[in-house]
Amino acid sequence: MSANPDLKNMSGYMDPISELSHQSYGGSDEGMHIGAVPRITIHAFCQTDGTMRTAEAAMEDRRMAKAHLKLDMGGIPSAIETFEQAPTPNLIVVETSGNREDLVSSLDHLAEYCDAGTKVIVIGDVNDVTLYRDLISRGVSEYLVTPVSVFQLIGAIGELYADPDAEPLGRTIAFFGVKGGCGASTVAHNGAWSLARSFQAEVVVADMDLAFGTAGLDYNQDPLQGVFEAISAPERLDETYLDRILSKCNEHLSLLAAPATLERTYDQGEKSFEQLIETMRASVPQVVLDVPHAWNAWVKQTLLSVDEIVMVAEPDLANLRNAKNTVDMLKQLRPNDRPPHLVMNKVNVPKRPEIKPDEFASALGLTVQAAIPFEPQLFGTAANNGQMIGEVDNKHAIARMFEDLAQSVSGKAQPTRSARPGLGGLFSKFKRKTG
Numbered sequence: 001m002s003a004n005p006d007l008k009n010m011s012g013y014m015d016p017i018s019e020l021s022h023q024s025y026g027g028s029d030e031g032m033h034i035g036a037v038p039r040i041t042i043h044a045f046c047q048t049d050g051t052m053r054t055a056e057a058a059m060e061d062r063r064m065a066k067a068h069l070k071l072d073m074g075g076i077p078s079a080i081e082t083f084e085q086a087p088t089p090n091l092i093v094v095e096t097s098g099n100r101e102d103l104v105s106s107l108d109h110l111a112e113y114c115d116a117g118t119k120v121i122v123i124g125d126v127n128d129v130t131l132y133r134d135l136i137s138r139g140v141s142e143y144l145v146t147p148v149s150v151f152q153l154i155g156a157i158g159e160l161y162a163d164p165d166a167e168p169l170g171r172t173i174a175f176f177g178v179k180g181g182c183g184a185s186t187v188a189h190n191g192a193w194s195l196a197r198s199f200q201a202e203v204v205v206a207d208m209d210l211a212f213g214t215a216g217l218d219y220n221q222d223p224l225q226g227v228f229e230a231i232s233a234p235e236r237l238d239e240t241y242l243d244r245i246l247s248k249c250n251e252h253l254s255l256l257a258a259p260a261t262l263e264r265t266y267d268q269g270e271k272s273f274e275q276l277i278e279t280m281r282a283s284v285p286q287v288v289l290d291v292p293h294a295w296n297a298w299v300k301q302t303l304l305s306v307d308e309i310v311m312v313a314e315p316d317l318a319n320l321r322n323a324k325n326t327v328d329m330l331k332q333l334r335p336n337d338r339p340p341h342l343v344m345n346k347v348n349v350p351k352r353p354e355i356k357p358d359e360f361a362s363a364l365g366l367t368v369q370a371a372i373p374f375e376p377q378l379f380g381t382a383a384n385n386g387q388m389i390g391e392v393d394n395k396h397a398i399a400r401m402f403e404d405l406a407q408s409v410s411g412k413a414q415p416t417r418s419a420r421p422g423l424g425g426l427f428s429k430f431k432r433k434t435g
């Protein structure tokens with residue numbers, strides 16, 4: 001945005017709320033100081049044409065290039081209608097007019113449908129510092145008074161994610177197979193795809209199986225650069241470099257593919273993935289790590305560092321032994337974390353004697369997150385076509401299983417649901433770091 005008509009109003013345009021909200025933007029030539037907004041999903045519900053135009057202009061700004069901004073009219077009622085039926089993005093922006101009581105009660109209603117971690121910015125026409133403080137104390141991240149300028153909007157969004165004390169943006173989810181070929185990568189790729197599609201979350205998949213990884217094949221991508229470049233130059237690795245080497249699979253899903261060539265050997269050091277994982281975590285809401293079936297220093301280090309672990313196993317004795325060892329090791333490495341999610345895969349192979357998934361799970365002290373049947377036709381077709389199960393047959397029960405899995409590892413609510421009761425008090429779901 002070069003010619004922004006509101007720019008000239010950027011300093012001292014209104015008080016007292018503007019003063020308050022202005023403090024965080026740092027100077028009069030704001031645009032210069034506003035950093036890029038990270039890879040988040042934003043849904044804005046405007047009420048006036050002016051705010052809509054501002055949001056449209058913001059969408060075109062380079063600082064918003066990575067973010068996904070969806071625009072609608074209709075204010076809070078329209079937001080409520082939308083999120084009754086759909087998961088919430090990282091950030092909701094709602095424009096409102098009218099009195100405080102109505103605003104508070106409609107925001108309360110909206111809060112019922114907000115997933116944990118979703119932030120809310122309110123744009124209103126009431127310039128009242130009491131209202132501002134009231135909303136902030138209730139968990140609204142920012143209150144902006146109309147007319148809102150492009151840089152005010154981008155600045156407010158950027159601020160929410162630039163706070164060094166803020167929780168890191170992303171969650172990291174490692175998929176680990178307890179035995180080679182049990183389908184850990186297949187489950188990882190399908191789970192990530194479902195997360196991106198059904199939950200509209202921005203997802204990056206990193207294929208850590210440098211020599212043999214199949215993420216490129218599975219997503220039908222053949223990028224020149226990927227995960228190896230990312231770990232080879234940790235000193236160069238920042239969000240900008242990461243963006244350059246990501247290959248986009250679809251609207252919300254990007255990939256760091258493995259080289260999957262054997263010209264060199266891959267004797268990575270213990271910390272070799274650390275910088276990559278941190279960089280992704282700082283800039284991507286959902287990071288899926290396809291960890292190869294191996295036990296070396298960096299695999300252990302990765303499992304130690306991630307937020308969630310999905311352990312994939314087939315229902316036989318060797319898998320059970322390895323799963324038991326894995327669970328014991330994780331308990332020791334991560335004593336204060338939840339146990340891994342257990343996915344039983346290739347269940348019901350014809351004529352194969354198998355351990356029942358429930359028995360398998362209870363031997364580990366876990367419950368079964370998903371028991372995916374052995375379906376060679378379906379999985380074979382998907383693999384050969386470079387497609388996901390949901391692309392081959394969206395109605396298939398297995399596609400649902402991947403959706404459920406995506407939901408439980410992401411901490412998000414179901415994509416279709418009715419109002420969820422018991423979410424606690426007013427705005428309890430709007431998270432904000434104070435202090």
Ligand SMILES: Nc1ncnc2c1ncn2[C@@H]1O[C@H](COP(=O)(O)OP(=O)(O)O)[C@@H](O)[C@H]1O
Pocket residue numbers: 177179180181182183184185186187214293345346347372373374375376379380383
């Ligand atoms: N539920 C399943 N039914 C049939 N074939 C499957 C299933 N899950 C995975 N596969 C197939 O098993 C093979 C190995 O899967 P992969 O994900 O590469 O395993 P891993 O990453 O654990 O080594 C692939 O050919 C994949 O298509």
Ligand SMILES: [Mg+2]
Pocket residue numbers: 184185186209291292293
């Ligand atoms: Mg694999």
